[in-house]
Amino acid sequence: MPAITLPDGSVRQFDGATTGTAVAAAIGPGLARAAVAMSLNGKLVDLSTVIDEDAALRFITRKDDIVLEMIRHDTAHVLAEAVQALWPGTQVTIGPSIKDGFYYDFFRNQPFTPEDFEAIEAKMREIIAANAPFEREEWDRDAAIAFFEEKGERFKAELIRDLPESETISIYRQGAWLDLCRGPHMRGTGDIGTAFKLMKVAGAYWRGDHRNPMLTRIYGTAWRDQKELDAYLHQLEEAEKRDHRRIGREMDLFHIQEEAVGQIFWHAKGWRLYTVLQDYMRRLQTRHGYQEVRTPQLVDRALWEASGHWDKYREHMFIATVEDEEKTLALKPMNCPCHVQIFRHGLRSYRELPLRMAEFGACHRYEPSGALHGIMRVRGFTQDDAHIFCTEEQIASETASFVAMLDEVYRDLGFENFRVKFSDRPEARAGDDETWDKSEKALKEACALAGVSFETNPGEGAFYGPKLEFVLTDAIGRDWQCGTLQVDFILPERLDASYIGEDSARHRPVMLHRAILGSFERFIGILIEQFAGRFPLWLAPTQVVVASIVTDAEPYAQDVAEKLRRAGLQVEVDGRNEKINAKIREHSLARVPVILVVGRREAEEGKVAMRRLGGSAQEILGLEDAVRLLGDEARAPDMRRLQG
RNA sequence: GCCGACAUAGCUCAGGGGUAGAGCAACUGAUUCGUAAUCAGUAGGUCCUCGGUUCAAUUCCGAGUGUCGGCACCA
Numbered sequence: 137m138p139a140i141t142l143p144d145g146s147v148r149q150f151d152g153a154t155t156g157t158a159v160a161a162a163i164g165p166g167l168a169r170a171a172v173a174m175s176l177n178g179k180l181v182d183l184s185t186v187i188d189e190d191a192a193l194r195f196i197t198r199k200d201d202i203v204l205e206m207i208r209h210d211t212a213h214v215l216a217e218a219v220q221a222l223w224p225g226t227q228v229t230i231g232p233s234i235k236d237g238f239y240y241d242f243f244r245n246q247p248f249t250p251e252d253f254e255a256i257e258a259k260m261r262e263i264i265a266a267n268a269p270f271e272r273e274e275w276d277r278d279a280a281i282a283f284f285e286e287k288g289e290r291f292k293a294e295l296i297r298d299l300p301e302s303e304t305i306s307i308y309r310q311g312a313w314l315d316l317c318r319g320p321h322m323r324g325t326g327d328i329g330t331a332f333k334l335m336k337v338a339g340a341y342w343r344g345d346h347r348n349p350m351l352t353r354i355y356g357t358a359w360r361d362q363k364e365l366d367a368y369l370h371q372l373e374e375a376e377k378r379d380h381r382r383i384g385r386e387m388d389l390f391h392i393q394e395e396a397v398g399q400i401f402w403h404a405k406g407w408r409l410y411t412v413l414q415d416y417m418r419r420l421q422t423r424h425g426y427q428e429v430r431t432p433q434l435v436d437r438a439l440w441e442a443s444g445h446w447d448k449y450r451e452h453m454f455i456a457t458v459e460d461e462e463k464t465l466a467l468k469p470m471n472c473p474c475h476v477q478i479f480r481h482g483l484r485s486y487r488e489l490p491l492r493m494a495e496f497g498a499c500h501r502y503e504p505s506g507a508l509h510g511i512m513r514v515r516g517f518t519q520d521d522a523h524i525f526c527t528e529e530q531i532a533s534e535t536a537s538f539v540a541m542l543d544e545v546y547r548d549l550g551f552e553n554f555r556v557k558f559s560d561r562p563e564a565r566a567g568d569d570e571t572w573d574k575s576e577k578a579l580k581e582a583c584a585l586a587g588v589s590f591e592t593n594p595g596e597g598a599f600y601g602p603k604l605e606f607v608l609t610d611a612i613g614r615d616w617q618c619g620t621l622q623v624d625f626i627l628p629e630r631l632d633a634s635y636i637g638e639d640s641a642r643h644r645p646v647m648l649h650r651a652i653l654g655s656f657e658r659f660i661g662i663l664i665e666q667f668a669g670r671f672p673l674w675l676a677p678t679q680v681v682v683a684s685i686v687t688d689a690e691p692y693a694q695d696v697a698e699k700l701r702r703a704g705l706q707v708e709v710d711g712r713n714e715k716i717n718a719k720i721r722e723h724s725l726a727r728v729p730v731i732l733v734v735g736r737r738e739a740e741e742g743k744v745a746m747r748r749l750g751g752s753a754q755e756i757l758g759l760e761d762a763v764r765l766l767g768d769e770a771r772a773p774d775m776r777r778l779q780g
Numbered sequence: 781g782c783c784g785a786c787a788u789a790g791c792u793c794a795g796g797g798g799u800a801g802a803g804c805a806a807c808u809g810a811u812u813c814g815u816a817a818u819c820a821g822u823a824g825g826u827c828c829u830c831g832g833u834u835c836a837a838u839u840c841c842g843a844g845u846g847u848c849g850g851c852a853c854c855a
Binding site: 239247248249250335336337338339340341344345346350351352353355381385386392393394397443444445448449452469470472501503504505506507508509513598599600617622649683685686687688713714715716717718719720721722723724725731733735736737745747752753754 | 781782783784785791810811812813814815816817818828845846847848849850851852853854855
């Protein structure tokens, strides 16, 4: 006699075991039509699930956002059926819903191409139109394995074999086709609707392991209706316009070419942005008690052997040799071993700790070709790196002040939201478990002190210690690690760093590896996408264009520009023989934040007509006022804070 | 690195077995025009590289390089 409690608090009694379908029908035909699944005691299940005891029930209709996940998951099943119908012998593997869509991984000797999409989508529409119900069955484990092996589905068989013994083996049928699946699903394929689209094909390793065979993955997107789908596709187009590679070209910031793959040719404007950012970071870190150093690019392999990097990362290092010498040198892939050299050069006292050593360290890593991505993932980059040599007791407070500094920087640069991941010990690591226990504990306590909440990223730590990763998202929705803080008990040991304690004995310092931007290259990439190239005045490579209306006004335009330059602004004069409309248009498209228009009138009266990017209003200002206003506004945020 | 796609003027792209075209940009001239494109003209290309097929390859085939999208990697 199940009593079913609905979200409005009402309770319905049923004589015997019932199903969601029956309950919905009992409530009303409208709901019966609309309900596609249900939440039973908080768990999302099929509508056909049998209810034989008291339960809290909420029906899921297309209005619920959770239905998007179901649509996507169901669409993945339909995709798999379509593909197997068109290319028998293709093996199925897994097909989950993901952000904005779904994918399905297939094994087939010949990969799919986007040209196949049309045929696949047509077949999918057929399957959806047939509206076969999704039917759940629970199978015996061995029978399921035998069944899939019989069919030649060795990946499916392997999946079942690897499921824990306690797991129920459930199968979902849709018409004549079936798949191993945990569920839940909507009522039938017809519930999917027609707002789906196959997006791209890609290779993906079976179970995400590069030693395994490569599968063909088909990505798709699916939505409740065409309107949502169109909106999503439009959003993708908009994101593409923010792509830092595109804006970098449009704004003449940088380029990359074949002769220096993975390295950046910074053009004048891009470099201006870079140096403004670097100056800002330098001021900030000085204020936060860091000392800046500079260490060599080429360092003998002996040091990398001692640090452990040679062993682990040799293939990813650029090696340099000279004919006259036996030595093998490596372009530094990171700065820490060099910083330890400075630390251990001479005797250190506990009184010097925490010692915060910073370097804008230019590093080179031979990144896999497939990893390269614009200026975000490169082979030559510069970290805003620093190492804090401290005692164990100082870890927490140093972490807290680091997080405060990072927070300040991210806010100043327009990032209010960022995610923090805590990555703990990886499989391949240096140091014993005791040390790792100590490091992870220290870092977690430090997070608590700093009020940092994080998600855990198991097994993703550095080989020498656990790390915090500060993650920002690019225009296309991809995550990038920028800031980081890593606790390291290992390197000081390996490279024999020590200080003299209060007790006059030698002690090992702890090293905190930390970066805020991560690399200038990556961060500037993110910054470009964040602002879509429309930088705040202090970061803009060209801050002001003075545009003359008539040739007569050009001398005055030059005069205006000169005064602005003296106030520290980056100014260009557009004295070309073009109509003012054309100039406004061009400089607006070039994302110049401020255009000062000057004609005869302004020249006579000593004024400027100021127009801001994105607005159409103009403001008439006296020249001196404009210079003061813009000069003030162009100050970096830290300078404003200092100067008020 | 792996799978796939792509590579033509500075940019965006069209074309196609008989050595290439558009728009924008550039340059020249005219125009001096007050807030998102003035008009006219000119110039610009080893069609990524190497090899093969062919009377003939930028086009077809192969290899390489690079880029893009994923996957794997990311000290």
